[in-house]
Amino acid sequence: MAAPDSLPVDSAASPAAGVRMFEHLAALQARVLAADGFAPAACAFVTELAERLGCDRVSLGVRHRDAVELVAVSHGQPGANVANDRELASAMEETLANGVTVCVPDCDGPSRIAAAHSGLVRRFGGSACSIVLMHRGKAVGVICLERRGRNRFERAEIEQLEHLLCLVGPVLHLRWLDEQPLGARIAAAVRVWLALGKQGDGYIKRLGFAAALLLLALAALMPAPSYIGGRARVEGSVQRALVASLEGYLQAVHVRPGDRVTSGQLLVELADRDLRLEQRKLVGQLDQHENAYAHAIARGDRAQAVVHMARAAEAKAQLELVGSRLERVQIVAPFDGMVVAGDLSQSVGAPVELGAPLVTVASEERFRVIVRVDERDIAAIAPAREGSLALSALPWESLSIRVVRVSPIAVVADGENVFEVEAELLGTSGELRPGLQGVAKIEAGKRPLLASWSRRALDWARLTLWSWTGWP
Template sequence: MTTAAVENTQLNTKINAESILEFQATLLSHGHFDEATTALATELALKLNLERVSIGISEHGQMQVKAISHSAEVESKHEVNRRIAAAMDEAAEQSALIVYPEMAGSQPRLMLAHVALVRGSGNQVSTIPLVNNGAIFGAITHERNASKLYQPDEIDAFKHIAALLGPVLYLKWNGERPWYARVKQDFSAWFNRHFSMTDVGFKLAMYALTAGLLALLFIPVQYNISAPARLEGSIQRALVAPENGYLQHAYVRPGDKVKAHQVLAELADEDLLLEIRRWQSELAQHENTYSAALAQSDRVQMVVNESKAEEAKTQLALAEAKLSRARIVAPFDGVIIKGDLKQLLGAPVQRGDTLLTIAPADSFRLMIEVDERDISEVKLNQAGKLALVSLPGETLAFKVLRITPAAVSKEERNFFEVEGAIKTADLATLRPGLEGIAKIKAGQHALIWSLTHRLIDWASITFWKWGL
């Protein structure tokens, strides 16, 4: 083995065993990236007997020289630094180690920038890309006097150093970058990893897919306004207490279907029966007295008793009417939607108190609570679909009949009540009080408008409130 080969083997062993930790310690012992890379470049030049070591980082697609051995400051506009950066770009673009002059048996490479770098100096130069997670982020350029040519073991040592120090250099550099620059680079790396492929067919397919998605955003689609909705009877009749009294009987509860003239509840009638008997007795007494006066031709008594008899008849008719109204009857066929009187038996009621509410069982109206932000899109006779909570698998068609002109405030939101008419012949499964979600067809709009108009409207109001 020659003396040079022995020296190179000893150098490689020394680099592998001892110096890597020292190089890493040099990087980590300095607070700033520029200081750390300058110290590292100087130490590499001393340890490896090199004329000059330069470290560069890729920024905006081009290499920027960040550190040169034995130099405290780096001027990017200096001609030598430009040539070093060009040599680093040349190696990074080919993703390969470049050595000039070429070594025997090496793969041919483009090395015009390396030739320009050493022109006139007679030096040797080599550039190794720095890699982190498979992506090139920088490069290290070594320069040496041509009197001692690079040996394969030395090149292997350079590769070993770059492979071990690359991730540490990346962490040091990336940690000092602004957050938005890191996010941009991570996104670019992700995009290049997934979409920057050499397969032309795949690229064309991705471009076509992207164009298709963009076109979909501007193609007019059906825009629907969603809002809470509830079913109500087309007529809701309140059945009230006709007189003061006590609830005696209750025959129905909410949800029960009833027929016209069916008795639903009764008030206590004992007092009314007593009153009827009293007026019947008085009427008979006045009629007898009238008959006696008529027999005696007493005109005065005849007139008096006739008047009292008429008054008794009127009071008797009134008492009988009250007795008939003590029975609460259904005015039409329907279903009870409010009033559980079985819990109030024996309780006093006042004249005018609502006892029951009845609605038709086969005639409904749909009440939709449209948010104030969407009411401008709602028009009369617009069609829509209703999905009830009790029938989630079915939808009912309806059309808009009326838009209430005044807003309603409820549960910290403002909405307008929109009345709709349900278009279906099967009403057997429907009940007043059912709730669901209604969707009103509000015309054609671009998909991107449908997705963003709420946000744009909110931003406009917010900026106006701020005076912008």
């Protein structure tokens, strides 16, 4: 005896029977809708049903996957623990397995598979009838009615009860669904929607749309780490630019960029011929003034002695100045490292000005990373934030970095306004060289993926709206 999903029209039924059925329906739905919450509604429903049908016990079970969870018994307290009655639960699960109404003893002759119902009847005596609650073509619960004694369930009574439950069952199911978590409700709606899609030709489209909608919901709700990227370059943590200490000409260049140097190694030589000539001239002048001073002392000419002594002191000072300038014509490495800038091999003999940069030497012991961050993203960067660095020369190796300093002054690079962020390397790699470039990603907290992807577009739209309308 199948549980119908819609109310059939029976032209042979008497008007009085139809009126009584609608009275039962109105009373049951009123009890369900008037209760505050699903548990009180279920308890009120099974109690009203037991009183109207003269049953000793009426129980309600809700389908949970392939099992039944007992939620209410007649004349019981709302929310009472009825899950311990395994015989009753087994009878309800048996009804779900059959997919039809199960009655013991069967009013139409031999019963279907009803071992659990037979055990339930032997335990309490009398008769038992279980009816499936349907909602949109799917079994969502079971109602089990029990009578003790010889008062059996008649066929007409069961049919009328099936008609009532096919109308009240969806109301009960919706009350139960309203109290489920949001995720469970969304999953139930998607399952129903897909089930409807299987009935037509657009199942694949519906499935694809549902998957896209699910991915969009996950992107909009699920927080994920957000990163801010920018172009990056590797520099030595200690870097020294060596400049020309005097005006002159390049005489010799001993290194080129990429060469490793040691502390004190000669790098560049400036021409010193003019300084050597001036040094000889000053040495001669110093000797003359010292001899003249000695003759003036011998003659007792104190005035001339003072004059020549002052001139000798002046020549000596100039000689010391020329000596110090001669020492600076040789540019040496201040520490062990690598030449990273200054290819002067093709400029030997060219004039250089005072203070002109010649070569740049960087230390190879420690490195730092300079990341160029767009001005629109700089507010999310702060010291101590960590990130990762991927270099063009080492694309398969990711290096960990930590922000040390954020420059407060913006610079223009490649037509964009950027801030330079200094970071330190947390790991080491034997293949690092000063001057390597790549891309760095710095953590910027957690936010939904959709918010991260649309942030730039929203900022642009907000700024454009403000520029047009002045709205904040």
